[in-house]
Amino acid sequence: MKAFYGDLKLGILGGGQLGRMLIQQAINYNVTVKVLDPDREAPCRKLCEEFTVGSLSDYATVYNFGKKVDLLTIEIEKVNVDALEQLEREGVLVYPQSRVIRLIQDKGLQKQFFKENDIPTAEFQIISSQEQLLNSAIPFPYxxxxxxxxxxxxxxxxxxxxxxxxxxxxxxxxxxxxxxxxKEIAVIVARNESGEVKTFPLVEMEFNPQANLVEFLISPSTLSFEIQQEAALIAHKIADDLKIVGLLAVEMFLDKHGKILVNELAPRPHNSGHQSIEGNVVSQFEQHLRAIFNQPLGDTACLNNAIMINVLGEEGYEGPAVYQGIEKVLKCPGVYVHLYGKALTKPFRKMGHVTIVDADREQAIERARYVQKTLKVIS
Structure with missing residues (x-):
C-alpha cells in the first residue's frame, strides 16, 4: 500500500457528519480524500479534495467512484456491496471488507453470526412471512x-x-x-490488517424516547470493573471473529441481572464514540484511519470525564437552521461544540454534538444537562 501521507487516495462512501469528522482527522495526516454522497449539500462537500454526487446503492456509481481511489471506506453501511466485491477483486482495498458490510447490512445475518460464534444476545427468530409472525415461538412482548x-x-x-x-x-x-x-452501553473496537486489536473504554448511553437514538453519553463508565472487562472482551472477540479491518461499534444491553447482551454492530465510526475527540488520547476517527492504513493503533485511555450530547432538530421546526442559545453554551468552560454544516433542520435530525469535559464527573453531568436545556436548533 502507498504511504497514507503521500500519494494514497482515500475514498469515503457517504458524506455526512461521520465523514466530515473523519476528514478533519485525515487532514492532520495529509491524506487526499474523495467523497461520494447523493446529497449535493452533504456536510463533507467543502472539506474533501473531490466531492461526487451520486447514489451509494447504484452498482456503476460506486464502482466508478472506487476505481479512482486506492482505499475505500464507509461512513454508512447502506452501500452497494456487489460493487465493493468487484473492486476488491480488481485490487482496490476496501475496509471494512465487503463481506463484513454485507453481513452487517442484514440484522438477521448479524444475529445468526452472534449465535454461531457464542456471542451473548437476546433470543431471536427470523421472520419471513406474516404467518410466522402470527405463530412466533417468542411470547409477547417482543x-x-x-x-x-x-x-x-x-x-x-x-x-x-x-x-x-x-x-x-x-x-x-x-x-x-x-x-x-x-443500561444501554457500547464499546468501540478497532482492528488493523496485522491483527492488532484495541478497545475504547465502555460508555453508558441514554436514548431519546421519541426518536430512539443516542441523546446523552457518559464516559468513562462507572459500572463494575468486571462488567467493563467483560464488555471489552466481547467486543474484542467480535472484531477477531469477523477479522474486520477498521472500526466497529458494539452496542449492548446490560440487563437487570447484570448480564451483557449484544444488540447491534456498526462497522464504522459511531455516535457512541464522538466524545473521544476531546475525551480520549486517540479519537475514534484517528483510530479508524490508523486501522485501515495498517498503522499501530493508538492509546484509547480516557483523558477526563466526557459527556456527549447529540444536538437534534427541535420538534415543530423545519427549514434553515438557527442555533438558539449557542452563545450561552460557549461561555461554559470545558464545552466543545461540533456543528455538522447541515443548512436545514427538521425534527430529530442530527445537527451537531457537544462534548463537556471536566475532572469532576458530577459537575460535567450538571453542565451537560444545562447545555441540553439551553442549546436548541430551531428555524
Missing part, C-alpha cells in the same frame, strides 16, 4: 426489526400484545425477546 435499512430507531417496532400485530412490518424481519435492561 421487538420486531426490519432485517435491512433500519437506522437511528427506524425499522424497529414494539409488539406488546396481539393487537400490535396489525401495525407490524410485512417485509423480512426478525423478532427479539424483550430485554428488561438496566
Amino acid at each position: 421487538i420486531q426489526k426490519l432485517r435491512r435499512d433500519g437506522y437511528d430507531g427506524k425499522g424497529v417496532y414494539k409488539v406488546i400484545s396481539e393487537e400490535d400485530l396489525k401495525g407490524a412490518f410485512t417485509a423480512p424481519s426478525l423478532i427479539e425477546r424483550w430485554v428488561d435492561f438496566e
